[in-house]
Amino acid sequence: MCDDTRALSAVCGMSRSVMVPLADTHVHLLAGLDDGPPTPDVALAMCRLLVAEGVRHATALAHQNPGYPDNTADRLRAAAAALAVQLAEQKIPLSVHPTGEIMLTPATLDEWRAGRLLSVGDHRQWLLVEMPHDKFVDVLPLAEALKPEGVGLIVAHAERYGPLLDDPALTAQWIAAGCRIQVTARALADPWEPGQDEALERWAKCGFIHLLGSDGHGIDRRRPVLAAGVARLAKWVGRAQARRIAGEWGRAVLEGEPFTVPPCPPRRGWFTRLFGG
Template sequence: MIDIHSHILPGLDDGAKHMEESVRMAKQAADQGIHAVIATPHHKTTRYENDRLAVLEAVHQLNTRLREEHIPLKVHPGQEIRVFEHMGHTFDETELLTLNETGVYVLIELPSHEVPRYTDHLIYNLSTQGYIPIIAHPERNQVIIDDPDVLYEFVKNGALSQVTASSLTGKLGKKVRKFSESLIEHKLAHVIASDAHHIDHRSFDLQEAYRSVRKRMDTSYVKQLSENAYDILNGERIHLYEPTRIKSKGLFGFLK
């Protein structure tokens, strides 16, 4: 099993303040059948600046320790980049990382309570440079919850979206779970990832999330979600289903 989004690196984010915590998280992931993780520390937030070289060094240190501990998990480099206005003009690979350094997928994060006015241009500009933006946890963005057409338009214009495992399991609340399920049902989510921050809370939960999806979707679609994670790790194009709009009358269900 592949996890394309985890805050597992030592010292870079709140979820892994030191090496020992990172090792414990790695053991937990391996015990859940995960054999590859893309480490995605926050970058370009008001609190975190984790540039390319810092991430690469931390990934190297952690993988060395995991080999010494015989933990069957490989950590790959990435970032969760908070969108900023000039990000898409010329993607700076001296500072910013594509997922697993394949030069293809870029994990971007929107603020929780807004979608910046320049986001559509950012997605367009990244796409014209050959990158594929992946929007992290859109199910937790209040603007998208209120108006799912915002995400629909981003997807139609070339973006992908990644739903957090704990959103699907209900650990982030009933409203978030319902909306996450709707994104899956309308083919507006392309991959499931842990967004793991800590061994005790915000952990991996991928197996439970996939079980939840299997109850609602056919086997071929669930298999495709898993295969998408492999393709993203390897920088290959994923299979895309045609998305459909979420009808506005269904929104009241997300508010209960």
């Protein structure tokens, strides 16, 4: 058993054989389509690493942004289907779900309606969105426009966005508008920016972390690891809730099942608890 799997067993308080399977809701597995795995062999090695950690459900994800104009929804679907065949041939027990990591632009709504963007798991329920580099975008207008279509936004690697991470009231507003917050497991386990640890703990204790992703890109760098982040999350919210976030909710999103989270605590209650006054 690898170190990460031992850590996960400790988190779950049970043997590996009966652990709740984890779901990686953000991992680049489509070889050669973006800055993720360069070859199918690297993609399969990443899948084996995920399985060794206890992951059984994962995005087969690639960027959809102006830097990768050839990454149409159909191209991502075909690549994910080919990966699923390879996993079956190699008897690697990981179910993969075609997904686009969509960079927000003024054209995002039109591109979605034109069928050029791929939803999470291709279920037309959630779009996994990231901000343009070095910009912070108010997602509420897009969230409101998509709501009548039954589509919500998942904010990818949300810990990157200081204006959101440092503002619990704004985070609560986005969640109330139907957005869901995805955090990178490595940021939980090994925060790399000053204040990130405290801010993530605050988010966790407010119930603002809904999904985990490894944002894995390869084997030599940005490896797809989740377990250490799950262990850290469990210290803040308890084992049961950490399992829910890292397993049940992620699987539900990837498989297109209903996904509801508890409403945000009343504003007065958590503001008073966190900031006094």
